[in-house]
Amino acid sequence: MIFFGDSQQSDVDLAVIGAGLAGTGFAASVRQRGFEGTILLFEAGRGPGGRVATRRRRDDLQWRLDHGAPCFSFSQAPQGPLADLWNPLLEQGIVQPDCGLVVGLNETGCLVDPPDHPLLQGPRFRGVPTMASVPEALLKLAGANTRGVFGERISSLRRENGWWCFSGHLRARSLVVTGNLLAHPRSLAMLGWHDVPLRSAVPLNLDLALDAALERIREMHASVRWNLMLDFPCFPEELPRQIWLTSNAQEKFGIERIVLHRQQGRRLGLVVHGLDDGSPITPASQPRLLLEQESRQRKALAELLLPWPELAQALPVARSLGVMRWGASQPLDAPLPPSLQWCQPSAVGFCGDWIAGPGFGMAEGALQSAVDLAAQWI
Ligand SMILES: Cc1cc2nc3c(=O)[nH]c(=O)nc-3n(C[C@H](O)[C@H](O)[C@H](O)COP(=O)(O)OP(=O)(O)OC[C@H]3O[C@@H](n4cnc5c(N)ncnc54)[C@H](O)[C@@H]3O)c2cc1C
Incomplete structure (x- = not known):
C-alpha cells in the first residue's frame, strides 16, 4: 500500500521502473502534458539518479562527488518537448553550462587535444550543486501524485487481468521500464536470475510489438565501467575538469578518463573511469574484480598524473572511497527503434539512453526518449 495524500492505495495508473534521468524525465514530461493520475517509481538505488550519481559522505556533509556521468552531453541545443523539460531547469539554475576544461592525454603521458568523442561534441551542462540535483528536480516536477519506492530492485513481474502486479499487492495499469535489466538476458548471469522477467510475464505471441522489442533488446551490448573514487588532501590551481585518454592511451592503461571534482577546503575528489577487460562478472567474481581494478587503476594513475x-x-596519501561498477555504463549497438517504445497490447513502454535517436548512449538520449514516450503514452 502506498500513501497518495491522505489515501492509501494499492492500485496506481502508472509504474515506472528506474528513477534515473529517463524515469524521472518521463514522469515530469507526462505531468507537463496534463496527466493527473498516480505514478509510482521503483528504484533499486537509495535515491533518484541512476548513472547520474552523486556520492556523499556521512563524516563530511559538504563532500559531494559526481561519480557517474560528470556532465549532461547533448548533440545540439535541446529542441521542442525536450527543451520544454530542460529549459525550466536552466532558468531555475538547477543546470548550468559546463565550462570545465577538458584535456587529452596520450599513451606517453603528454597533454594533447581531447579525443573526438560524441560526449564532447555538443553543448554540455552540469547539475547544481551536483549532478543528482537534476533527477531530484525532475521527480519534484512530477508532482504530488508521484511516489518513489527506493532501495527495491524489481526482480519479477506478473501481468494479470490487464494489471501489472508487484510485491505488496501493488498493481499498475501501465508499466514503463527504463534500464533494460528486466528485459535482457545478461541479468541471468550477473544477478543469478532464473528468467527474463518481462518475457515470463507476457508469453510469446500475445503482444507482437513486445516480442519484437525483446528480440531487439536481446541483441544489445553495453560496456561496463569500474570507477575508482579517491579523496585527495589538496587541490592545485588550474586543474581540468576532465582528462580524456586518447584511444591508444585507453588501450594501454584500461582507463577512459579521469574526472576532477573540487571540494570545499582545497580538497579534491577524483574519479577514474576504468574500462572493462572482459572478465566474466558474477556475484561470486565481483569482490575480487573490484580489488583488482582498484590496484590496477592506482598504478596507472601514478603515471597519468605526472x-x-x-x-x-x-597520490600515495589519497584515500580510497572504493570502486563502483557501472553495469551497463554505455549502450554500444543495436538501439531499440522508437516505434517499439510503446507496446499497447501489454501496456508496457521503454525509455532510456538505449533507444535510437539523437543522444543515443548519453544524457540527451535518456531525456529525449522519455519525452518521446510521454507523447506516445498520453
Ligand atoms: C561512468 C559514466 C560516465 C558517463 N558520462 C557521461 C557524460 O559525460 N555525458 C553524458 O551525457 N552521459 C554520460 N553517461 C551516460 C549517462 O549517465 C546516461 O546516458 C544516463 O544517465 C542514462 O539515464 P537512464 O535513466 O536511461 O538510465 P539509468 O541512469 O541507468 O537509470 C536506470 C535506473 O533504473 C534502475 N533500475 C534498473 N532496473 C531496475 C529494477 N529491476 N528495479 C528497480 N530499479 C531498477 C537503476 O537502478 C537505475 O537507477 C555516463 C555514464 C556513466 C556510467
Missing part, C-alpha cells in the same frame, strides 16, 4: 606534480605526489 603532468600535475602536486597530485602525483599526493
